[in-house]
Amino acid sequence: MDLKLGKEHEAFREEVIEFLKGWPLSGEETKLPQVEQDQIFRNQAIEKGYVYRDIPTKYGGSEQPHDVIKDTIIQDEFRKVGAPGNIFSIGAAMVAPTLLECAREELCDRFVESAIRGEVNWCQGYSEPNAGSDLASLQTRAELDGDEWVINGQKAWTSMAAEADYMFGLFRTEPDAPKHKGISYLLIDMKAPGITIRPVKQINGGLEFNEVFFDNVRTPVGMMVSERGKGWQVSRATLKHERNLIGDPNMLRNTYLALVELAKKTIRNGRPAIQDPRVRDRLAEIEGYVTTQEYSGLRQLSAAAKGEELKVMLPMMMNKLYSTDTAMMLTRLSQDIIGGDGLIAPNDAETAMAREVQHTPGRWVYEYTAAIAHSIAGGASNIQRNIIGERALGLPRDLRLE
């Protein structure tokens, strides 16, 4: 083991830190709306090769050679100062990489740049009322009519559908083929006639989810990613990107540090909660999980940098389950510390997605409920346990499954 970064990467970190002195912006630019300020800085970062490193320059990325260590340095340093890096959206994080991996150039030309610039919003049409964990049983069908696909059916749990300009999703195009082989990956204009969106209210009061109904909705044949019947493989690529988002160990560390702060400033029984031996014990126990996840992430990163992913397949497959379980434990302790404040619903600011959040009691209530969502989204925990058992530990497949 050698945990020193090495000269090249140390120098790179210095370079990034130097660049980040330009954030926040100064002078006249600070009068611009925040979104514009973000974009100005992001463009500078793309110019330097720090942002959208995997995206070709012709699509507005910085097309840098693959280097996971540099990626991590950038993420760390940007996070420390709250600078705008890669846009955190479905389009930028999931659609762009998937199109680049699986789609014809024409679709990439049309959609990648606007996705990473955040100019076009995307939603994901995967789950259906009767196809959740058993996603491949989905029934929303697309039938060819001339040079268009005609779509009928219903999608469920579609995050941000109301704000989205386009949907990417899975549709049954080959009804006679075996279930995984009858699915294709289509892009759909959300303004197309025949689409009805109905919001579903979540337990935290948010309206991010929607049901989306399709009544003879048309999308051109050119909007298919990859080929007919290959949608399942394409979706694996997208899901991989989604899981990457959820398994970020640093995010857990930040939340953990906020929890320690909460325990320091909350007074329980006449003294800071952190002086309570039970709180200290629980915090230290959770630290064991957070630190494990952090070091395990470091180990995976270093193996990936050497092209030795095979050596770390096991912990890689466990990332999602491990981090969502840890987040659950962590946010549960927050509820013990805030006590009665946990009886109050979070306000709008406390449920907002933002780079920097104030960890108010209401925010902890939101984080606690969000931890529940994370154990479902992107492959529910019991599906993760199946994957770990079957693919990593060599256990047989379930009964009555092909």
Place this chain on the structure above:
Amino acid sequence: MDFGLTEEQELLQDTLRSFVAGESPVSKLREICDSESGYDPKVWEDLLELGIGGLIVPEEYGGVEMEILDLALVSEILGEGSVPVPFLGHSMAVAAILYAGSEEQKQKWLPVLASGEMLGSIAYAESTDEGEIWEASQATTQLSDGKLNGTKRFVPHGQFADLVVVSVSGGGLAVVEIASAGAKLEPADSLDRSRPLSSIVFEGTPAQELPNADAAVVARIRDIGLVLLAADSFGAAWQLTRMTIEYAKERKQFGTPLAQFQGVKHQISNMATDLDPTRALWWYAAHALDHIADESEKNCALAKAHITERSMEVARSAFELHGGIGYTWECDLQYWFKRAMFNRVFLGTPSEHRARYADLAGW
């Protein structure tokens, strides 16, 4: 940056694994554990030929001058095989003399410990009116004019040791050549038969103080012990997981292998998920002892607390999934379960180390 093992380290583990499979299979373990003395020096002697007696000892004192991480990697494999050898106590005794001993003491003892001519152990634990003590800094055993007085408990392989490092009042350490010193040894009926324990009563027993045992050095020696226990438990718990996987694939109920039931499969996945990522935790803690001094104490406390605790959960699930057969003396599970129980308690329970962690974190 490289958060991984070198080829030499992988080779070291592979070599040891083959050795354990050949020389210390579970049949041998059972034989030794059921024997009168509970110890067979043959396995240890063979291991010594691989250099594990003086792994961290500099070459000038007859060792192979490797790192704490290498020592921990050995510990993992010994835990995986529940190998009944005095590695833990011996390694801590070696560390104590290496870091706290005078030049003369190092020349006297390190070569014979490295070669295995002498077997070392440590005597830390005491039962006092104030409660149980593992921390060397709290020891009440008295050392004055080169004589020891006091009682120590839970000395691993104490009845077979030639030399014992004893924690003494004031936070220091002393060495007793146990065979010649005439201390009173009382073998205990140890739960973990692979690592028998003794009590030792010192009554004016001649001993030599280790002059460089300051607080930092004493902490470092304890931390080495903690990381060895964590690695041993990691190995033991993986073995329990492996045994459970094999059993669940073979054993049939309702006409189908247990592993095909999701309730079983998910429980096994949980065992592995709780455990496997912690490999990075003890690797880091061991690495920190050699390379990141200001991180080592916290990480060793965390590794011991977290991994020995998780291992017990893994063990519990292993029993549950084995059903009644797992609870029998005939079933091999017990060896690894008891190994993990030893690791959890020895040098202090997880909650004690979490409390220490909280202090170290400045909370």
